[in-house]
Amino acid sequence: MKVTLNWLKEYVAFDGSPEQLADRLTMLGLEVEGARKLGGEFDGIVVAQVLTCDPHPNADKLSLCRVNDGRGERQIVCGAKNFKVGDKVPLILPGATLPAKPGEAPLTIKVGRIRGVESHGMLCSPRELGLAAEGDGLLILPADAQVGQPFAEHLGRAGSDTVYDLEITPNRPDLNSVIGIAREIAAVTGEALRVPEASLPPSAFRVDDLVAVRLEDPERCPRYTARVVRGVKVGPSPDWLRVALEKVGLRSINNVVDVTNYVMLETGQPLHAFDYHRVAKGTGGKPTLVVRRARAGEKFVTLDGLERGLAEEMLLIADEQKGIALAGVMGGQNTEINERTTDVLLESAYFQPTNIRRTAKTLGLRTDASYRFERGADVGICDWASRRCVELILQVAGGQAADGIVDTYPRPVEPREITLRHAKVNQMLGLALRPEEIEYHLGQLGLKVSGRVARPVEAAPEAPPSVTVRVPSFRVDLKREIDLIEEVARLHGVERIPATPPRGAVGANAYDAVHDQLTEARRLLAGLGLGEAQGQTLVSKADCKAAGAGLVALANPLSADMDVLRPSLLPGLLAALRHNARHQITEVALFEIGRVFSQAPEAGPARRADKAGGPPREARRLAIALTGRRQPLFWNGTEREAKFDWYDLRGLLEEFLDQFGLRGVTFVRAAEASAIYAESAAVQLGGKLWLGELGQLSPLVARDYDLRQPVMLAELDFDQLLARRNPAKAFKPLPVFPGVRRDLAMMVPEATTHEAVLQAVRQAKAPHLEAVELFDVFRGQNLPAGRKSVAYAFTYRHGERTLTDAEVNAAHEKIVAELKQRLQAVVRE
Amino acid sequence: MMSLLDQIDPLRQAALADLSGAADLAALERAKGNWIGPHGQFTALLKQLGALSKEERPVAGKQLNQAKTELETALAERRRALELAAAAPKEPTDFTLPGRRRPLGKLHPLTQVTEDIVRSFRRIGFAVADGPEIEDDYHCFDALNTPADHPARDTHDTFYLEAAGAAPGSTPGRPLLLRTHTTSVQVRVLESQRPPVRVVVPGRVYRRDNADATHNPTFQQIDGVYVDRDVTVGDLKGTVEFVFKDLLGSDVKIRFRPHYFSYTEPSFEIDFSSALTRKMGKDWLEIAGCGMIHPQVFENVGYDPEAWTGWAFGFGIERIAMIRYGVNDIRLFYEGDLRFLRQF
Known part of the structure; x- marks a missing residue:
């Protein structure tokens, strides 16, 4: 809502600066989103009167004056000679700027010292003011000039103004009007609110004889009023009206239409003017306005010239033959006011908000009128606003108003009554307001305070003193006690409520511990050198091909780029890799912990055929993507160009899972790799439970993302990690006796896995074996085809004594024998 | 044959030259x-000491011991010099060359801000709470006193799922949507916990805005909720x-402005002012919304609004x-x- 300072001042006095008003409004809950000064001519120049004039102590040609600027006295150093004590002259105040002369920079006046004496402003000559080309003496104003008056006003020229752009919250439709905003200012400053009375001169003819109203749908239109003005002269609006509208961004159309818009802005009540003679006459020889629902398939041409197909629930204003206005939204072209209009039929009504919102939305037609009706207009001001509108029509377009009003209002709304307990106000706000203070604030807002119940002597002791207020019809937002408490808080001033330090109960929630575990995981992964990414939740169906069925789709996506909820974190990480690659960043190591969404039933043998049947599920995942050089660029060494490979990814996960408290994790070749991988392994816990999958990105998918280097990916079920982790730590005494190491190099078939070796070692049940570590895998010329050489280090240790060579040899022999027997291992010497 | 006394000095001279002249540690060991050494020439001389007469022995003994100490000192000095030389790098080290960096991963800036x-909140006794991102319209709107025809519920502003039905914990048959604020979790917490309640809820939320410099369909919010007996607007302000002082520095100024939210009454917007906002050319910058929980919301979750009061506030994490x-x-x-990402 745009409103100007000068317009507001027509209804309420305000002494402060435009900035002070902006602060006041903001602190009342009317946020000032913008304030634009409309530069008036001669800003900062006022009429002043010379009180004394003495010679300057340090300069012969200057004099030292005291002047009255209407607010107080000022000392001015002046060079002119053509004035005398008592003269009235223009005074420019410090901070103001003289009108720029062609080819010169504008001069801003400051408080300055002239020959050692301070001058608080400057008395102006006609030339300095740009009023004349010549003349160095002061401009001497007539004796009746009003001291303190802005110079522009004195000259009868446009003064400055400020246009505020206010954010009106949807609960306060009454503030979509200049008077509504003025009422708030009056409430908080205590100044009187001056609302126009809107009285009309008596007339020789009555409105009842000129128009009738038939209300067919009182639910959608609880009140409909009509007035008639005859003999108007439609033409351009006078300057004051045109300028008032233009300042707040409305275009001037003609004097009659402009008045309806002006009064809408002034009062908040949308009004519509019909050309009386273009409304068809009905029975009784006078037009009948019918408020009815549109018929299915009915067409209607609105003021903007567009033909609209209407639906049955839309409300139409019609005569007996045709629709003439789309109720509460826009008038019709067929009854539009034009330069030939002589008689005006004026509508002022109240329409049900929901219906107006639906109609405006369905037709994609939002107007100032529909905006106000859909937020809730004031059913109580239809008559007064109509009267005010007619008053101004008579003023700017002439004519004669018919006596009276046709007011169809079958079920007048009773004012709401709300009881407010004073103690509740203080309890809620943390204040100790007296009942009179509370009631004063409510009264200031136009709420009628009655039924004050002081504690009756015989009443139960807990009966609280309370007061009952009647809510005026424009405050549709005040419904219950708490709404009144908010009003008290606003008018008392939130800034005056003392802040109390945090206190009270200690919070508890089951998720609290989970949050810490998420944080812990993120920190571990960052410590392992992975950067944290956060991808979009909304992704495209096309990017989720690999995820298979069970996508959760949006019913109303913004675009095909974002039409499903991510079923996996991997598409997001791949998108991040692509983004980085496009910016020549080819070394990327990222992780994300986040939620994924699916609709498939739980995995397992019971997987049902209907893929979209299950309820949507949310699950947490951890995903990792590695690509490019494993180490930052370095300037020598054979490994410096090494790229991330499977073993980097696996090693990273091993360290993470170990530190996160998951033990007994195994990695096995996935029987059926997901389509996103070229090959992959399943991560399992305890040999059975599926924790996730990791592997190398499929070249087919890599092509889709324009990724040229190998990409290693992993995605784990984070909820399972949380459920299965055992972060408990227990101290194991440090070994006292030395361990003995035995190395073993052996040749095994290519297909023999590390896991198979470990299994054979476990089978051997060698005593005192503490650790087995693989330290070399070798394939090469000296080996027969289909064979590889593997080398392991075995550590043996006893907790209570030093092992003898014989003991170690015996244990080691058991292992060697087992390996030879189970794996056809050939020990290399 | 030269007397023993006469042999001491020539042998001492030769041994000193040999030890000090050793080119490397191996040569030094040989010289030793x-x-x-046990079979060394100087050691052999020492062994002859016993054969001398009583008169000669003290003189020769003294000389031999002095010479031996001298040789051992020379050996230790030469060894130290050769060990230092051996440890010196073959090529000179350029201390200005870059080292092998071990890069640390960085937490996402939004994670860092959320953690802060x-x-x-935890310093003042709040617990962290969480809830589903797929919500039903009851928890996102109705329970929060948002009227049935409020524009926020519009398909224009809110993402709805194709599937209606039952997300875990939601009401069957209700339309499913992506929550538009973390305030929906407030309802779930109040439904499942008895007062007093003191939680803070970070999480992702969704609005149907096209992505631009200030909008992303996905963004993150944090809500704080406190319900207890006699909680006042003063408590809200204090917390x-x-x-915000903890978060933005103790020099920030905080301002409360009346506003409107359907689920709080009175409602306020919170502005802050600091050196940062002044640098941005603004006295005040809007940062959060808050208010006292609406009695209707309490009634919806089965709390008695006469017995309990509380406040809630929420703000955008990206904005911070x-x-x-x-x-x-x-x-x-x-x-x-x-x-x-590496900048934070």
Whole structure:
């Protein structure tokens, strides 16, 4: 809502600066989103009167004056000679700027010292003011000039103004009007609110004889009023009206239409003017306005010239033959006011908000009128606003108003009554307001305070003193006690409520511990050198091909780029890799912990055929993507160009899972790799439970993302990690006796896995074996085809004594024998 | 044959020359063996001491001992010099060359900001709570006193799922949507916990806005809720001031402005002012919304609004991060661009 300072001042006095008003409004809950000064001519120049004039102590040609600027006295150093004590002259105040002369920079006046004496402003000559080309003496104003008056006003020229752009919250439709905003200012400053009375001169003819109203749908239109003005002269609006509208961004159309818009802005009540003679006459020889629902398939041409197909629930204003206005939204072209209009039929009504919102939305037609009706207009001001509108029509377009009003209002709304307990106000706000203070604030807002119940002597002791207020019809937002408490808080001033330090109960929630575990995981992964990414939740169906069925789709996506909820974190990480690659960043190591969404039933043998049947599920995942050089660029060494490979990814996960408290994790070749991988392994816990999958990105998918280097990916079920982790730590005494190491190099078939070796070692049940570590895998010329050489280090240790060579040899022999027997291992010497 | 006394000095001279002249540690070891090892020439001389007469022995003994100490000192000095020389790198070290960096991963800036906010709240006794991102319209709107025809519920502003039905914990048959604020979790917490309640709720939320510098369909919020007996607007102000000063520095000024939210009454917007906002050319910058929980919301979750009062407030995490770090485009948070992520 745009409103100007000068317009507001027509209804309420305000002494402060435009900035002070902006602060006041903001602190009342009317946020000032913008304030634009409309530069008036001669800003900062006022009429002043010379009180004394003495010679300057340090300069012969200057004099030292005291002047009255209407607010107080000022000392001015002046060079002119053509004035005398008592003269009235223009005074420019410090901070103001003289009108720029062609080819010169504008001069801003400051408080300055002239020959050692301070001058608080400057008395102006006609030339300095740009009023004349010549003349160095002061401009001497007539004796009746009003001291303190802005110079522009004195000259009868446009003064400055400020246009505020206010954010009106949807609960306060009454503030979509200049008077509504003025009422708030009056409430908080205590100044009187001056609302126009809107009285009309008596007339020789009555409105009842000129128009009738038939209300067919009182639910959608609880009140409909009509007035008639005859003999108007439609033409351009006078300057004051045109300028008032233009300042707040409305275009001037003609004097009659402009008045309806002006009064809408002034009062908040949308009004519509019909050309009386273009409304068809009905029975009784006078037009009948019918408020009815549109018929299915009915067409209607609105003021903007567009033909609209209407639906049955839309409300139409019609005569007996045709629709003439789309109720509460826009008038019709067929009854539009034009330069030939002589008689005006004026509508002022109240329409049900929901219906107006639906109609405006369905037709994609939002107007100032529909905006106000859909937020809730004031059913109580239809008559007064109509009267005010007619008053101004008579003023700017002439004519004669018919006596009276046709007011169809079958079920007048009773004012709401709300009881407010004073103690509740203080309890809620943390204040100790007296009942009179509370009631004063409510009264200031136009709420009628009655039924004050002081504690009756015989009443139960807990009966609280309370007061009952009647809510005026424009405050549709005040419904219950708490709404009144908010009003008290606003008018008392939130800034005056003392802040109390945090206190009270200690919070508890089951998720609290989970949050810490998420944080812990993120920190571990960052410590392992992975950067944290956060991808979009909304992704495209096309990017989720690999995820298979069970996508959760949006019913109303913004675009095909974002039409499903991510079923996996991997598409997001791949998108991040692509983004980085496009910016020549080819070394990327990222992780994300986040939620994924699916609709498939739980995995397992019971997987049902209907893929979209299950309820949507949310699950947490951890995903990792590695690509490019494993180490930052370095300037020598054979490994410096090494790229991330499977073993980097696996090693990273091993360290993470170990530190996160998951033990007994195994990695096995996935029987059926997901389509996103070229090959992959399943991560399992305890040999059975599926924790996730990791592997190398499929070249087919890599092509889709324009990724040229190998990409290693992993995605784990984070909820399972949380459920299965055992972060408990227990101290194991440090070994006292030395361990003995035995190395073993052996040749095994290519297909023999590390896991198979470990299994054979476990089978051997060698005593005192503490650790087995693989330290070399070798394939090469000296080996027969289909064979590889593997080398392991075995550590043996006893907790209570030093092992003898014989003991170690015996244990080691058991292992060697087992390996030879189970794996056809050939020990290399 | 030369007398023993006469042999001491020539042998001492030769041994000193040999030890001091050893070119490397191996040569030094050889020289040591030659002279003062068990079979060394100087050792042999010592062995002859017993054969001397009583008169000669003290003189020769003294000389031999002096010479031996001298040789051992020479050996130790030469060894030290050769060991130091052996340890010296073959090529000179350029201390200005870059080292092998071990890069640390960085937490996402939104994670960092969330952690900071959560830490502040926890200092004053809040627990962290969580809830589903797929919500039903009851928990997102109705329970929060948002009227049935409120524009926020519009398909224009809110993402709805194709599937209606039952997400876990939601009411069957209700339309499913992506929550538009973390305030929906407030309802779930109040439904499942008895007062007093003191939680803070960070999480992702969704609005149907096209992505631009200040909008992303996905963004993150944090809500704080406190319900107890006799909670007042003063408490709300005190806590908000505490958290924002903790978060943005003790020099910030906080201002409460009346506003409107359907689920709080009275409602306020919170502005802050600091050196940062002044640098941005603004006295006040809007940062959060808050208010006293509406009695209707209490009634909806089965709390007696006469017995309990409480406040709630919420704000955008990206907004805080953008202000704190001077980030000018919200989309940067979601691109995974390492040049961006490594800055925090």
